[in-house]
Amino acid sequence: MIWLLLSAVVIGLDQWSKAWVLTSLPEFQAVKVIDGFWNWYRTYNTGAAFSFLSNAGGWQIWFFTALALGVCGLLGWWLSRTPRGDWRVALPYALVIGGALGNVIDRLVHGHVVDFIQWYVGDHYWPSFNIADSAIVCGAVGIALFGLSKKGGAEARATEKP
Numbered sequence: 001m002i003w004l005l006l007s008a009v010v011i012g013l014d015q016w017s018k019a020w021v022l023t024s025l026p027e028f029q030a031v032k033v034i035d036g037f038w039n040w041y042r043t044y045n046t047g048a049a050f051s052f053l054s055n056a057g058g059w060q061i062w063f064f065t066a067l068a069l070g071v072c073g074l075l076g077w078w079l080s081r082t083p084r085g086d087w088r089v090a091l092p093y094a095l096v097i098g099g100a101l102g103n104v105i106d107r108l109v110h111g112h113v114v115d116f117i118q119w120y121v122g123d124h125y126w127p128s129f130n131i132a133d134s135a136i137v138c139g140a141v142g143i144a145l146f147g148l149s150k151k152g153g154a155e156a157r158a159t160e161k162p
């Protein structure tokens with residue numbers, strides 16, 4: 001379970017960055033970081049990815065909190081059964097757990113998730129996101145890539161030679 005330290009680092013960086021945003025950035029005003037590509041843009045999301053269900057009336061906050069806690073519980077259980085040195089499995093799980101819990105903290109403390117990173121090209125803007133979202137995406141990509149690139153479970157054990 002040493003990999004949960006990475007989850008704790010993700011949570012710490014995420015919450016530190018959001019505290020900075022809440023005390024330093026104006027709401028709903030772009031602050032250029034790299035012209036034509038990247039802004040700081042403080043906004044809030046009561047829904048999930050791409051503001052899914054953001055205007056659902058409030059129940060979605062509890063739904064997404066419960067969903068995130070359930071996913072973290074499942075990944076934590078799988079992580080506890082993963083050998084410490086199997087970083088291809090453990091690293092993505094730890095990233096998703098840290099990111100999901102970072103956003104759960106926001107939902108419970110603020111009633112929404114604080115987003116502040118905005119990428120764009122010309123007039124095409126990617127929805128604002130945060131460090132927790134980045135960890136979740138990187139973890140999910142890792143789970144997909146590493147999970148698809150190797151045999152797993154009983155199939156792998158059945159084909160191993162003694």
